[in-house]
Amino acid sequence: MRTTLLVLGFLLLALLPVAAEAGPSGQPLIKVGLWSNQTSVILSADAGFSIADADSKDILGSYKAKEKVTVKFAAAGLVVNGQPVAAREITVVLPAKAPAGIEVNRREYRGTVSVRRTVGKNGLTVVNTLPLEEYIYGIIAREISPAWPLEAVKAQAVAARTYALYSLGKHRDDGYDVCATTDCQVYGGMTAEDARATKAVDDTRGLVVAYKGKPIPAYFHGSGGGYTENSENVWGGHHPALRAVIDYDEESPHYSWEKQFTQKEIEAALASAGIKIGALQAIELSPLTKPPVNASDRGVSGRITELRLIGSAGNTVVSGTKLRTVLGLNSTLFDIKVVLPSEKAVKFEITDSYGDRDTKTVPINTKPLPEKGFSVDKPDIRRVTGRTNETIIFTGFGWGHGIGLSQWGAKAMAERAPTGNTAYFKEILKHYYTGVEIQKLY
């Protein structure tokens, strides 16, 4: 028995990316930065509670259940209910074994909560420290609908746990492991918990996605648009487990999308992002074809890696990811068409990931303008004249970056899972992450 425990302990240490503090039953504790750079924070709890100096453990004040305590930032230090305190950091202390949550700005959290000065800023940082499993409880419902088939929710739970382990220490310089936003994972505390999500976490307790024995950066996204992408084609980093695979998200409401811009709107968006090319004259990208795609400007799925913008004041190459951010596109898996101002609708021929050629008639939203010259002299150059206000139509597939697990694809797989197979979440994970094992860490 002792040998087994030692081996497990060794495995855990070897697998964790940083030496994390140990929590109950072998799971690590995670420090979540709930807020930073706040001028004031309101603390409370479901049971009577105290505020203590985090370093000396001295009790600075005791309060009744639901009583609100305001912490403010001042140049000299923290101010609790109007009284300056000498503590560098304060923590909320609950009576031992009180089945209560701590309230921060009217949201409820498990574990412990501390408040201190934001590193390098004149504001407050709030950190929630809790066991990893309880942290995952507060993530799932923020990511997917917990009403989805349980095997899909379980796959999401394992991916979220794995990604959390991978992210431990990401914000070490700020004094916590992960933040509570999309930069890490959106975490809503107890307020965001859901009974089915909690069951999915409990049913997969301690399980992670590992490649050659190490937890992977288990990226996930909404919808792959028929095909996911190799990691290096989106963020530049090659990971053997993050390969392009077919996605089963055809029934997803995000499977295909379309967005229209006027030439002026694109010029304004580019300019405000610091991309100064003058009047937009042409956009150069290869046509979207059925995956696997072999084009220098596209990834395996067809996601744009980079495209060329030609303007009156210069040309530039931007990454697909950059253009997606600048224009607020659902994904980088798209094709474009430049449309005459006089046209009221355009026929859009596009090949989806299943090879279906779709002819879509897209109505144009702009007011008709007098017709001006328009030409496409090479099929991969979509040219605007620079003199009129053409409409540029983006027609694309999927939602999100397209790396790793597709949430809508996982749902579709779970719906087709053999009845009663409670291990099917592993098949889902092994489909979206290449060459991985599902390992039990604790």
Ligand SMILES: [Zn+2]
């Ligand atoms: Zn973050």
